[in-house]
Structures are given as C-alpha cells and as structure tokens.
Amino acid sequence: MKVNRTAYSIALLPLAAVFLLLRGGALAEEKPQPKIHASAIQILMVQSDEVTLPIEFRLALYENLIEHIQTTNKFQHVYRDGDPAATTVPDLIVLHSNVYGFKKGSEEKRQVTTVSGATSIKVHCLFTDKTGRSELAQDVTGEVRFMGGNLRATLDFAKKVANVVVNNFQ
Amino acid sequence: MGRALFLLCAVTSILMGVGLRAVSCVAQGANTSPISFPGSKHVLGLEGLKHNASGTLLVENSSLVFKKDKKTAVVPTASITEVLTGKDTERTIGGMVGTLTLFAPYGSGRFLSLFRTKIDTLAIEYLDPAGGIHGAVFTLHQGNALGAKQALLNQGAKTSVPIEVEAAAQAPRKAKKQQ
Numbered sequence: 364m365k366v367n368r369t370a371y372s373i374a375l376l377p378l379a380a381v382f383l384l385l386r387g388g389a390l391a392e393e394k395p396q397p398k399i400h401a402s403a404i405q406i407l408m409v410q411s412d413e414v415t416l417p418i419e420f421r422l423a424l425y426e427n428l429i430e431h432i433q434t435t436n437k438f439q440h441v442y443r444d445g446d447p448a449a450t451t452v453p454d455l456i457v458l459h460s461n462v463y464g465f466k467k468g469s470e471e472k473r474q475v476t477t478v479s480g481a482t483s484i485k486v487h488c489l490f491t492d493k494t495g496r497s498e499l500a501q502d503v504t505g506e507v508r509f510m511g512g513n514l515r516a517t518l519d520f521a522k523k524v525a526n527v528v529v530n531n532f533q
Numbered sequence: 534m535g536r537a538l539f540l541l542c543a544v545t546s547i548l549m550g551v552g553l554r555a556v557s558c559v560a561q562g563a564n565t566s567p568i569s570f571p572g573s574k575h576v577l578g579l580e581g582l583k584h585n586a587s588g589t590l591l592v593e594n595s596s597l598v599f600k601k602d603k604k605t606a607v608v609p610t611a612s613i614t615e616v617l618t619g620k621d622t623e624r625t626i627g628g629m630v631g632t633l634t635l636f637a638p639y640g641s642g643r644f645l646s647l648f649r650t651k652i653d654t655l656a657i658e659y660l661d662p663a664g665g666i667h668g669a670v671f672t673l674h675q676g677n678a679l680g681a682k683q684a685l686l687n688q689g690a691k692t693s694v695p696i697e698v699e700a701a702a703q704a705p706r707k708a709k710k711q712q
Binding site: 419422427474475 | 576619622623642643649654661663664665667669
C-alpha cells in the first residue's frame with residue numbers, strides 16, 4: 364500500500380511540473396505592459412473610409428472623445444485636430460480613429476421591442492507618436508441598445524476609449 | 534361693416550407678413566436682420582453649454598448664436614467650414630417624464646413611444662481661433678434647417694453640399710414623383 368502511494372506520487376510529479384510550467388507561462392502573459400507616458404494628446408477628426416457615416420455621428424464621436432479623454436486627466440493638454448500648438452510638444456500622442464462598421468438603429472424600435480433597433484459603431488483606434496509609429500491599437504465598439512437616442516452610441520464609444528487611455532497611459 | 538372688413542384685412546396682412554418674415558429674409562439674402570429659430574436644441578459641441586440644452590438659435594451679425602437663458606455661445610460664420618442638414622424624429626413625450634413612462638403598466642409606456650415628432654438636424658464644423666476643428670449638432674423644428682443653412686451661407690459659412698441638392702434629397706416622395 365505504501366509502495367502504491369509512492370508510485371502515485373512519482374507519477375503525479377510530471378503532471379505537477381507541467382501544471383507549474385503552464386501557470387508560469389500564463390502569469391508571464393498576464394504581466395501588465397508598461398504604461399505609455401505622454402504629456403499631451405492630439406485627437407484627429409474621425410475618419411470613415413470604409414462606411415458612410417452621417418456627419419452628426421462623426422462630429423459626435425469626435426466631440427465626445429475630446430470631452431471624455433479630457434476627464435481622464437492623463438494628459439496636460441488635449442489638442443484638437445488642426446491645432447498647430449500640438450506640433451511643439453515633444454512626447455505627443457496622436458489618436459487616429461477610423462470607423463469600419465456602422466449600423467444605425469431606431470430609437471422607436473428599441474423602446475417598443477427592447478430587443479431590436481440597436482445602433483452600433485465599430486471604430487479602429489490607433490495611438491501613434493508624432494512620427495506615426497504605432498504605440499497602441501485597439502478596436503472599440505460604441506452601442507446603444509435600450510435607452511436614449513442613436514447618438515448615445517458615440518457617448519458609449521468615448522467612455523470605452525477613455526477606459527483604454529486610463530489603462531494604458533501613465 | 535366696411536370698417537370691420539378693413540380691420541380684418543389689415544390684421545390678416547400683418548399676420549401673413551410676420552409668418553413670411555423668416556422666409557423673405559432667407560430669400561432676399563442681403564437682409565442682415567437676425568433670423569431666429571426658437572425651440573431649437575443644442576445636442577452637443579458648443580463650449581459653455583450643456584448637451585441637449587433647449588434654446589434659441591440665431592443667425593445675426595455674421596455669427597451663429599445659441600442662447601439658453603443667460604448663457605450664449607457665438608460662432609463666427611466665417612469660421613464655419615461645413616453645414617449639413619438632415620431629418621430625424623424624437624419622442625413627443627421626452628425628457629424625464631418620457632423615461633418614467635417606460636415603467637408604466639401594461640406596456641403603455643411602449644405605446645407612448647410610438648408618438649414621435651419630426652425634427653430637422655443641423656450639423657456644423659468650424660475652426661477655433663487657434664485652428665482646431667470643432668463640431669456642433671443642433672435640432673430644429675421641422676422645416677427650419679434649410680432656412681438656417683441658407684442664412685448661414687448668406688453670412689459667410691461654407692458647405693460641400695449645395696442647399697438645392699439637400700433640398701431635393703429631403704423632398705417628400707410624392708413631390709419627387711410629381712417632378
């Protein structure tokens with residue numbers, strides 16, 4: 364009986380080793396990436412090369428983005444597209460946003476049926492340095508599924524991008 | 534009897550004049566008297582004003598002005614690089630009351646959601662003195678957006694879509710068929 368227990372222990376050793384190795388690998392993957400440091404960000408006007416986006420959505424995405432990134436307090440300055448003062452900042456981060464998916468829903472349908480009529484906007488967000496070198500890229504989706512007008516999807520998008528900024532910038 | 538008829542005619546002509554005032558201003562173009570659009574809503578974009586603030590949109594002295602109580606936002610028309618209009622609908626019973634009706638029993642809130650009011654949207658893109666791009670979106674009563682756009686264009690704003698093209702695109706289907 365004692366022999367059997369020892370044999371079991373020996374047999375389990377490789378399994379334990381594999382488990383520890385996998386766990387170590389997973390821990391290495393979970394290790395947070397170093398946060399990006401920048402004193403200012405310039406937010407470029409939202410582009411929609413692949414889909415037709417109504418101008419009110421484009422403007423709402425841009426304005427909400429600026430408003431919510433300002434509230435994160437991660438940057439000393441948030442520059443708008445076209446502001447020449449941004450070029451003087453040495454560690455400037457530039458945010459490029461390109462809409463690649465847009466589905467305009469219906470507020471009426473949402474309120475009547477609850478399950479249909481959602482509006483969604485899929486945007487590829489790319490944070491680069493001044494030279495255009497990519498620092499961070501992420502796809503963000505803004506949605507409105509129940510309460511509020513269609514433009515509320517742009518607010519949802521801006522909040523999610525602000526979260527990305529909080530998680531990835533010093 | 535004659536005096537009453539005269540009075541009636543006079544009152545009618547004055548009322549018609551007031552009603553057509555905005556239209557005539559737009560048509561003449563050269564008239565610089567302010568053109569106002571009361572009952573407009575600032576959806577977003579103007580600094581110093583809250584989102585979805587109701588107020589009066591004015592086009593006067595080569596500026597777009599939005600007044601909400603004592604707060605005023607001014608955008609010079611020369612700095613406006615794009616003006617586009619559109620059509621949309623909103624809940625007839627909106628705001629906090631509209632939200633509360635959603636919790637009304639027997640789906641009556643959902644039924645009330647079916648009552649909607651047609652509105653016009655006006656979106657502008659403009660530059661601040663530093664050269665930064667801004668955007669602002671407004672909603673106006675139905676049929677006012679093209680007038681507001683024309684007034685802005687007359688006072689120096691620019692657009693990529695001529696007003697005739699937008700008017701044709703927004704014309705009702707019946708009118709399009711007749712053409």
